[in-house]
Amino acid sequence: MPSTSTLAKLAEELARVDGALMCEDEPLAKHTSFGIGGPADVLVTPADVGAMQELMRITAEAGVQPVILGNGSNVIVRDEGVRGVVIRIAGTLGHIATEGTLAIVEAGATLAAVCFLEFAAGIPGTLGGALIMNAGANGGEMGDVTEWVEVVRPHGTITRIDGSAVDFQYRRSSLREADGPIVRAALRLQPGDPTEIHQELCDTIALRCAKQPVSLPSAGSIFKRPEEDFAGRLLEEAGAKGMRIGNAAVSDKHANFVVNLGGATADDVLELIEAARELVHEKFGVLLQLEVCVLGERPE
Numbered sequence: 001m002p003s004t005s006t007l008a009k010l011a012e013e014l015a016r017v018d019g020a021l022m023c024e025d026e027p028l029a030k031h032t033s034f035g036i037g038g039p040a041d042v043l044v045t046p047a048d049v050g051a052m053q054e055l056m057r058i059t060a061e062a063g064v065q066p067v068i069l070g071n072g073s074n075v076i077v078r079d080e081g082v083r084g085v086v087i088r089i090a091g092t093l094g095h096i097a098t099e100g101t102l103a104i105v106e107a108g109a110t111l112a113a114v115c116f117l118e119f120a121a122g123i124p125g126t127l128g129g130a131l132i133m134n135a136g137a138n139g140g141e142m143g144d145v146t147e148w149v150e151v152v153r154p155h156g157t158i159t160r161i162d163g164s165a166v167d168f169q170y171r172r173s174s175l176r177e178a179d180g181p182i183v184r185a186a187l188r189l190q191p192g193d194p195t196e197i198h199q200e201l202c203d204t205i206a207l208r209c210a211k212q213p214v215s216l217p218s219a220g221s222i223f224k225r226p227e228e229d230f231a232g233r234l235l236e237e238a239g240a241k242g243m244r245i246g247n248a249a250v251s252d253k254h255a256n257f258v259v260n261l262g263g264a265t266a267d268d269v270l271e272l273i274e275a276a277r278e279l280v281h282e283k284f285g286v287l288l289q290l291e292v293c294v295l296g297e298r299p300e
Contacts, residue, residue: 019051021047024042026086028296032075036264036269046092052089056181073129094106110124111127148160211253212253221256240280245271247263
C-alpha cells in the first residue's frame with residue numbers, strides 16, 4: 001500500500017490527466033450494484049483509451065498497482081474500502097463500431113448495449129468484466145464470440161491478445177491474470193433475422209426477471225455452478241432461502257442471490273454467504289466456490 005505522501009502526490013498527477021476524472025475518498029457503494037462498500041483512497045475514471053494509457057503509466061512509475069473496477073455488478077467491496085488507486089472503467093470507454101463481421105467494443109460498454117449477443121441479454125456489467133469472467137447464459141458465453149482483446153500494459157503500451165490464446169473456462173478466463181486492464185475487444189457478429197433476435201432478447205430478459213430478484217440490489221449469482229448441479233438448488237435444499245443477517249438476505253426468489261434489503265453492510269453479506277455455504281457443505285458435502293469478486297481491506 002502506498003504511503004500517505006506518495007498517494008497525495010500520485011493523486012495530484014492523476015488529476016492532471018486529460019480525459020480523466022479523479023475523486024478522493026470516494027464511497028464505492030455508489031459504484032456497485034450491491035450498494036455497499038467503503039471508500040477508495042483515489043478513484044479515477046478515464047474517458048478514453050489514451051487517458052487509460054496515461055493513468056497506467058503514472059501509477060506504474062509510482063510503483064502502485066491500481067485496482068480495476070467495472071460497473072461493480074459482480075463485486076462485493078468490504079466496508080473498510082480499498083486503499084490506493086481504483087480505476088473505474090464504466091460510464092465511459094463505451095464506444096462500439098463495426099468492421100465487417102466484427103464489432104469493436106470498448107471495455108466500458110455495457111452488455112445491454114452489445115445487444116447482438118442474445119445470450120447476454122439482461123446480464124448486468126461491462127464488456128471488460130464479462131470477458132474476465134467469461135460471462136454467459138442460455139448456452140452461450142463470451143469465449144464463443146471473442147476474436148481478440150486489447151489490454152493496456154503497466155507503462156501504457158497496448159497489447160493485442162488473440163481470442164484463441166485466451167483460456168476461457170466456466171465463469172473465469174486467463175484475462176484475469178493479464179498484465180493490465182482490458183480496454184477493447186473484437187466480437188464476432190452472428191447473422192440472423194432482426195425480428196427473431198429482438199424476440200429472443202425480450203424472451204431472455206423476461207425469463208431473467210421472472211426467476212431473479214432484479215428489483216433489489218445484489219451482485220448477481222454468488223456461487224459458481226458446481227459440476228453437474230446448480231448452486232441455487234443446493235442452497236434451497238439446504239434451507240438457505242430466506243436466511244438473513246442484518247439487512248442482507250438470501251433471496252426468496254432465487255437462493256443463489258443475496259440481496260440488500262436496505263442499509264446492509266459488506267460484513268452482513270459476507271457473513272451470510274459463509275453461513276449459506278456451510279449449510280450446503282454440511283448437507284451435501286459440496287463446498288461452493290464464489291463467483292463474485294471481493295475487494296478491499298480485511299478488517300483488523
